[in-house]
Every structure is written in C-alpha cells, then in structure tokens.
Amino acid sequence: MAEELPRNRSQSEQKEELESSVTVIEKQAQRRIFKIIVIGDSNVGKTCLTYRFCSGKFPDKTEATIGVDFRERTIEIDKEQVKLQLWDTAGQERFRKSMVQHYYRNVHAVVFVYDVTKMSSFDSMPSWIEECDRHNLNKDIPRLLVGNKCDMKLRIAVNTNLAQKFADSHSMPLFETSAKDDERANHVDAIFMTLAHKLKSKGLFTGNTGLRIPGTYSIADNMVMYYVCQVTSVCF
Amino acid sequence: MTLIKRQKTMAVNYCVTPVIQALVSCQSMQLTRSPERHKIKLIQKAMDASPVDTRQLKNLAIMWGGLLSDDIRKKAWPKLLGVDVDNIPPKPDKEILYGHRDYNQVVLDVNRTLKRFPPGMEVEHRMSLQDELVDLIMRVLVKHPELHYYQGYHDICVTFLLVAGEDIAFALMEWLSVNHLRDFMDSTMDRTKHILNYLYPIVGKSKPKLRDFMEESEVGSVFSLSWLITWYGHVLDDLRHIVRLYDFFIACHPLMPIYLAAVIVLYREKEILSSECDMCVLHGLLSKIPDNLPFELLIREAGDLFIQYPPTQLANEAIKTYKRKALVVTGKKSIQKYATRRGTGGSWLWRYLVPDVGGGYIKVTAFVVVALLSSAAWNMWAARDW
Ligand SMILES: Nc1nc2c(ncn2[C@@H]2O[C@H](COP(=O)(O)OP(=O)(O)O)[C@@H](O)[C@H]2O)c(=O)[nH]1
Ligand SMILES: [Mg+2]
Numbered sequence: 001m002a003e004e005l006p007r008n009r010s011q012s013e014q015k016e017e018l019e020s021s022v023t024v025i026e027k028q029a030q031r032r033i034f035k036i037i038v039i040g041d042s043n044v045g046k047t048c049l050t051y052r053f054c055s056g057k058f059p060d061k062t063e064a065t066i067g068v069d070f071r072e073r074t075i076e077i078d079k080e081q082v083k084l085q086l087w088d089t090a091g092q093e094r095f096r097k098s099m100v101q102h103y104y105r106n107v108h109a110v111v112f113v114y115d116v117t118k119m120s121s122f123d124s125m126p127s128w129i130e131e132c133d134r135h136n137l138n139k140d141i142p143r144l145l146v147g148n149k150c151d152m153k154l155r156i157a158v159n160t161n162l163a164q165k166f167a168d169s170h171s172m173p174l175f176e177t178s179a180k181d182d183e184r185a186n187h188v189d190a191i192f193m194t195l196a197h198k199l200k201s202k203g204l205f206t207g208n209t210g211l212r213i214p215g216t217y218s219i220a221d222n223m224v225m226y227y228v229c230q231v232t233s234v235c236f
Numbered sequence: 237m238t239l240i241k242r243q244k245t246m247a248v249n250y251c252v253t254p255v256i257q258a259l260v261s262c263q264s265m266q267l268t269r270s271p272e273r274h275k276i277k278l279i280q281k282a283m284d285a286s287p288v289d290t291r292q293l294k295n296l297a298i299m300w301g302g303l304l305s306d307d308i309r310k311k312a313w314p315k316l317l318g319v320d321v322d323n324i325p326p327k328p329d330k331e332i333l334y335g336h337r338d339y340n341q342v343v344l345d346v347n348r349t350l351k352r353f354p355p356g357m358e359v360e361h362r363m364s365l366q367d368e369l370v371d372l373i374m375r376v377l378v379k380h381p382e383l384h385y386y387q388g389y390h391d392i393c394v395t396f397l398l399v400a401g402e403d404i405a406f407a408l409m410e411w412l413s414v415n416h417l418r419d420f421m422d423s424t425m426d427r428t429k430h431i432l433n434y435l436y437p438i439v440g441k442s443k444p445k446l447r448d449f450m451e452e453s454e455v456g457s458v459f460s461l462s463w464l465i466t467w468y469g470h471v472l473d474d475l476r477h478i479v480r481l482y483d484f485f486i487a488c489h490p491l492m493p494i495y496l497a498a499v500i501v502l503y504r505e506k507e508i509l510s511s512e513c514d515m516c517v518l519h520g521l522l523s524k525i526p527d528n529l530p531f532e533l534l535i536r537e538a539g540d541l542f543i544q545y546p547p548t549q550l551a552n553e554a555i556k557t558y559k560r561k562a563l564v565v566t567g568k569k570s571i572q573k574y575a576t577r578r579g580t581g582g583s584w585l586w587r588y589l590v591p592d593v594g595g596g597y598i599k600v601t602a603f604v605v606v607a608l609l610s611s612a613a614w615n616m617w618a619a620r621d622w
Contacts, residue, residue, distance in 0.1 A: 035516070042387070043344045063352075064345040064387045066462035066470055070520045085516045092341060092387045098425040102456055 033083045034199045036192075037103055039128055040113035041121040042091030045148040048179035049113060050086045052188045058180045065090045067099050075193065077200050084196055096131065104135035108199050109142045114163075116147040116176060117155040122163065129170060142198050143172045146191065151178040272304060279308055288315045294487040298539065300532055302483030309479060310400045316486050319407045325379075333374040338385035342377075345390045346370050352394045354475070368402045369394055375406050376413050383413055383421040391466035392417070395478055416490040420465045428465060431494055432457040437553040438498035441545050446505050455518040460497040463525070467493055471525045484535050491547050496538040500525060503534060 038046045047069065051059045054071040069088040074081055087103045089096065110132055114121040125145070133139070145167045147158060160176060167174035175191050178184055279296050282289040293316055296303065303309045314321045333339070346369050353362045373393050377385055392412075396405035419427040435457045440447035462470045467485055472478050485492055501508070501522065511517055 033516075042341060043348075061348075061351045063348050063350075063470065064390070066388045066391075066466065067458045068519075070516055070523065072516065072520070090387055094384070094386055094423075094425050098429050099458055099461060102458065 032080065032200065033085060034108045034196060035085045035087065035106060036109045036111060036195065037087045037089065037107045038111045038113060039089050039096075039100075039132070040091060041115070041118075041124050041128075044091070044113045044115040044118070044121045045179050046091070046113050047088050049111075049146065049148060049177075049188060050088045052179045052185065053084075053192050054086065056185070058182070067095060068103055073192075075196060077193075077196055080200075082196055082200060084192060086192075101135060104132070107141065109144075109195055111144055111146055111195070112172070113146045113148055114158065115149050116158045116163075117149050117152050119157045122147075122158045122166075125166065142195060142202070143170070144191070144195065145170075145172045145174045147174065147176040148179055150176050151181040151184075272301070275301065275304060276308065279303060279312060283312060283315050288318075290316060290318070297483040297487040298535070302480045306399045306479065309483065310404065313396075313400065313408055313482075313486055314404060317408065317411045319411050321404050321407055324403045324407050327371060327375060328378055332378055333371060336374055336377055338377055339374060341387070342370055342373050342385055342390065345387055346373070349390060349394055351473075352391065352469070352475075353398075365397065369397055372397055372402050372406050372409065376409050379410060380414060383418075384423050386420055386425070386465060388462060388466040388470060389417070389420070391469035395467075395469050395475070395482060398475065399479060412486075416485070417465075419490075428461070431464065431491065432461060433555075434491065434494045434547070434550050435460060435498055435501070437550045438495060438541060438545055439501050442498075442502055442541070443505060446502065446508065449509055449513060450501075450518065453513045453518045454515045455522065456515070459519050459523040460494075460501075462523075463497050463500075464493050468496075468525070471523075473527050477527070477531055480531060481535070484538075488539075489542065489547070492538060492542060495542050496534060499534045499537045499541060500529065502537075503529065 038050055040046055042064070047062050047065050048059060050069075050071050051057075051062070054073040065088055067090055070085065071088060072083060072085045074083045076082070087107070089100045089103065112125060112128055112132075114125060116122075129143075132143070145163070147160075147163055150156070163176070164174055173194075175187075177187050177191060179188060275296065279293065282292040282296065293312060297312070297316060303312050313319075327333075346366050349366065349369065350362070353365065357365075369390065373385065373390060377383055393405065393409055396408050399405075400408065413421060419431060422428075436447055436451065439450070467478075468481050469478050472481075481496070484496075504522070507521065508518065511521055
C-alpha cells in the first residue's frame with residue numbers, strides 16, 4: 001500500500017484551477033510565439049547555446065541530445081512579450097532522417113551551428129542547408145549561421161573569411177560566439193534577440209524579404225548593442 | 237485500497253490465479269519481518285538450481301523491488317539472459333576497436349556522459365570508466381558489424397558498466413543488442429519509430445480522451461524516444477530507479493519499455509489534461525520524467541497493460557498510426573513490401589509484430605499465440621523465455 005496513487009485533494013485542485021486561469025491570462029498576454037529550430041553536427045554546442053540563452057548559464061554537464069529537446073524563454077521587445085521556443089535537435093544522422101523532420105514544420109527561423117575548432121562541422125553545413133530546404137517550403141524564413149566555441153582561440157580551424165563567404169552566398173548573417181565564455185554571455189543573448197527582432201518586424205510587415213546582413217559579427221563586448229540596435233533596425 | 241480493487245478487476249477479467257498469487261506474495265513479503273532477506277534467499281535458490289530456474293528468477297526480477305542489490309544483479313542478470321560469463325571473448329586490439337565507423341560518435345557521446353557517474357566519484361576513476369565505456373561499446377559494434385550505434389546506446393551501456401564491470405557488461409550488452417535492442421540498431425530508425433507508434437494505441441485503450449487530447453496537440457511521440465532507446469537511463473537521475481527498471485526489462489518482452497512509457501503518460505493524465513493543448517508545452521512537460529514516480533506501481537501497471545493489450549493486438553493500430561502519419565512509407569503496397577522484405581533478415585521482433593495490411597499477421601510465432609490464448613497470460617508475461 002505504500003505506493004498508493006496520490007489522490008489530489010480539493011486544495012490542490014483549487015491550486016490547479018488557479019494555475020489554469022493564470023495560463024489563460026498568460027496566453028492573452030503573449031501574443032507572439034516564435035519557434036526556432038537549432039541544427040548542426042553532433043557536439044558543436046547546440047545544447048549549450050540554447051541552454052545558455054534560456055537558462056543564462058553554461059551547463060556544467062551536458063549530455064548527448066536524444067531526439068529533440070525543447071527550451072523556451074520569454075523576452076520583451078518594444079514592451080511586448082515575445083516567447084522564443086527553441087528546438088534543440090540531435091546531431092546524429094539517423095535521428096535527423098526520421099525523428100527530427102516533424103519539428104521543421106511551422107518553424108519561424110533556423111539556426112545553423114558549426115564548431116569553429118572543427119572543420120568537418122563546417123563542411124557539413126551545405127548538407128544541413130539542403131536538408132532544411134527540403135523541409136521548409138518557405139525559403140523566406142530567417143536563417144542564421146553560428147560558429148561556436150570561439151573561446152578556444154588557439155584551436156580555431158574555420159577561417160572567419162571562409163565562413164563569411166559561405167554565409168553571404170546563402171544570404172545569412174554569420175555570428176561567431178561562445179556558449180561557454182561567461183564574459184561573452186550577452187553575446188549569445190544578442191544573437192537570439194536579433195533574431196527575435198527580425199521575426200517580430202517580419203510579422204508586422206509581411207512581405208519582407210530574406211535576411212541579409214553583410215559583415216561578420218565576431219565577439220566583442222561593445223558589439224552587443226550593435227546587434228540589437230543597429231542590426232535589427234537598419235538591416236531588417 | 238487500490239490494490240484490492242485491482243485484484244478484483246484482474247480476477248474478473250482474466251481468472252488468472254497466478255496474478256493474485258503474485259500480488260499476495262508481494263503483500264506478504266512486505267509484511268514479513270525481513271522480506272528482503274527472504275527474497276534474497278529465493279533469488280539465490282533460483283540461481284543455484286541446475287539448470288538455473290529462470291522462470292522463477294524472472295518472476296523475482298519483475299516483482300516488488302526486483303533483484304534488490306547490484307551485487308545480486310551482477311550475478312543474476314547474466315543468468316536471466318543465459319549469458320555465459322566464464323567464456324567471454326577477449327577484447328580485440330585497440331586498432332580494430334578504434335577503426336570502427338561509429339568510433340568518433342561514441343567518443344563524443346561518452347565524453348558527455350558525466351552525469352551518469354555517481355556524484356563524488358574521483359575524476360581519475362571516472363575517466364578510466366569512460367575509457368572502459370568506449371571499449372565496451374566498440375567491442376559489441378566490432379563483433380556485430382550489422383549493428384549501428386545510436387546516441388543513447390551509451391546510456392544503457394553505462395548502466396551495465398557501473399553495475400557489472402566491463403567484461404560482464406559486454407556479454408550482457410552483446411546479448412541485448414541482438415535481441416531486445418536490435419530494432420534500435422538498424423541503419424535507420426524506421427523500426428524505432430514504428431515501436432513508438434505503439435504508445436498512442438496503448439494510451440488510447442485505457443484513456444481515449446487523453447489520447448485525443450495528445451493527438452490534437454500534435455505532440456507526437458518523440459518525447460518518449462529517449463525513454464525507449466535508453467531504457468530510461470537518459471531521463472532518470474537516480475541509478476537505483478534505473479537498475480530496478482532494468483531488472484524488469486531484462487525479464488520481460490522487448491516491447492515492455494513502451495508499455496511503461498504508456499503507463500507513465502497515463503499516470504500523468506491530470507497534469508497533461510490541465511496543461512495547454514500545444515505541441516511545445518506538452519513536449520516540454522512530458523519529456524522530463526519526475527524522479528519521484530512510484531515505479532513499483534508503474535511496473536505492475538505496465539505488466540497489466542501488456543496482458544490486456546498484447547503487442548499483436550496493437551500492431552494493426554500502430555501500423556494505422558504509422559500510415560496516417562505517412563512519415564516514412566506511404567500506401568498499402570509499400571508497407572507490405574517493407575514488412576516482407578524485413579521478414580527474413582533483421583529482427584525477430586519485427587517479424588512477430590508486423591501485421592499484413594489485410595488484417596491477418598504475416599508471421600506469428602508460437603509464443604505470441606500462446607500468450608494471446610492462454611488464460612495464464614500472466615505466467616507467459618512473467619516467465620516465458622522470450
Ligand atoms: N570550449 C567550448 N566548449 C563548448 C562550447 N559549447 C559547447 N561546448 C562543449 O562541446 C561539447 C558539446 O556540446 P553540446 O552542446 O552537447 O553539443 P551538441 O551535440 O551540438 O548539442 C560539450 O562537451 C560542451 O561542453 C563553447 O562555446 N566552448
Ligand atoms: Mg545536443
């Protein structure tokens with residue numbers, strides 16, 4: 001008998017009622033929800049990046065992502081609550097072939113991630129883009145390219161110019177960043193904030209064309225505001 | 237109170253006396269002054285019998301508390317599976333192990349397995365165990381070129397490594413990889429997806445409304461993917477819960493993990509129904525399993541569900557789900573073709589479970605028939621050699 005099902009008494013039911021009414025209010029308040037899918041090879045840091053953005057820190061123990069993980073964070077843009085829902089996907093090929101497809105549906109943006117210390121993860125980018133093209137009928141949705149692990153300065157293997165050329169050729173902005181480096185934590189935020197601004201403006205002005213921002217955004221503290229202000233207002 | 241009610245329904249539905257016996261013996265075991273010591277004796281006796289009394293051992297592994305301690309598990313798991321621990325083949329050379337196509341992915345995943353080692357373990361000790369974990373995985377993959385590594389396989393291996401040490405873990409994993417886990421190790425995950433499609437039919441049989449709600453949300457079943465393919469090792473924090481489930485899974489039909497998934501979903505019904513009917517919200521809610529679930533109860537419920545809705549009964553429905561979603565194969569013909577093509581090679585599980593589209597079964601082996609028709613389904617479930 002030790003493990004009889006816990007019966008919810010009226011108190012907890014009341015609490016539930018309260019909670020559900022809160023949800024309703026929340027729902028009304030949050031008119032905008034943006035779904036963003038994060039893809040790229042295994043181990044490039046997709047989980048760490050999404051975790052950094054949603055929880056504000058670098059996870060001390062990450063594990064391989066199995067299937068799809070979901071994280072979210074609500075931010076405020078122009079006094080409006082905007083919810084960003086990030087779909088963190090498994091990098092291993094077998095998962096993306098059959099499990100991840102479902103999550104490409106209805107996404108508002110795609111974030112491609114490679115590891116700046118690992119050339120092969122950059123070399124895989126065309127196949128990720130191709131895959132994305134296959135799933136997303138709408139080519140207009142914003143995409144951006146993120147080179148992660150920039151804190152490992154001595155081991156950088158992917159040349160910024162090369163990455164920039166690639167990004168340009170696909171009309172994506174490039175961000176080089178680090179999920180790990182606490183000093184640059186704002187930078188990861190800025191990337192997603194930028195995206196959120198873009199999405200929001202896109203929602204307001206339909207018919208906006210694809211995202212194209214020339215220039216590289218390498219990590220520099222004083223650049224952070226640049227992303228949010230300059231980038232969002234001028235280039236979008 | 238719940239227990240008595242359950243007994244009654246069970247008796248009415250199945251007239252299966254062993255069920256009641258098992259429940260009663262669970263109860264009486266709790267009442268004896270030293271139920272554990274008594275159970276340990278029973279386990280010992282079953283292991284010492286010649287030949288090993290696997291039937292009894294399976295019962296004990298499933299029943300309350302499972303095999304109780306890791307010391308016992310280390311000895312009992314091989315006996316449950318009929319694995320000979322005295323003749324474990326030696327480890328191949330490093331070049332062979334590390335030359336395998338999946339080696340890099342394995343290393344990446346094992347490096348990130350920190351969470352699975354007991355907190356407080358010395359870093360050096362942990363690192364040497366991680367090396368052993370890589371070797372263990374590669375030994376299985378090298379020996380069976382037809383098996384493909386998947387992210388999550390390492391979560392099962394680490395459990396066996398922690399309990400049984402590299403060599404025995406290898407013997408166990410080799411056996412399980414060509415049996416219980418075989419479907420996950422194809423070159424694609426199509427069959428894994430097929431198994432996931434059992435979830436909704438099982439849930440729907442018990443709680444149609446819950447199923448409707450979940451279907452409406454379009455949450456899918458990927459939230460339970462890691463439960464299934466890691467045998468819950470990836471999602472549960474407490475190793476004690478994990479090994480307890482492993483007792484259960486080792487002693488049962490390979491599809492039992494998906495029945496447990498359904499039971500967990502059913503158990504969380506209230507939570508689910510009171511949350512927003514939205515894919516993201518539900519995925520977020522469901523993909524995390526609370527650590528304080530009453531696992532003993534859930535194990536029993538999973539067993540009950542298995543008897544009530546055996547896999548064969550669900551197979552047609554799963555295929556329908558599969559078809560409706562039309563994610564991989566579309567149309568009657570291709571499914572049929574697919575099923576027959578898989579018929580001879582690949583896994584036995586698939587052969588048992590894939591119905592032909594007309595409604596009959598392409599191939600149904602003896603045990604399924606017996607399991608379906610026998611009034612002693614409980615015995616089958618608990619004690620058959622699958
Ligand atoms: N140095 C450094 N390591 C990182 C960074 N981001 C992730 N990592 C590490 O890279 C490994 C893979 O990260 P993870 O987020 O799990 O990759 P995923 O497979 O793409 O999700 C982990 O060991 C992380 O600790 C980073 O910005 N800098
Ligand atoms: Mg990940």
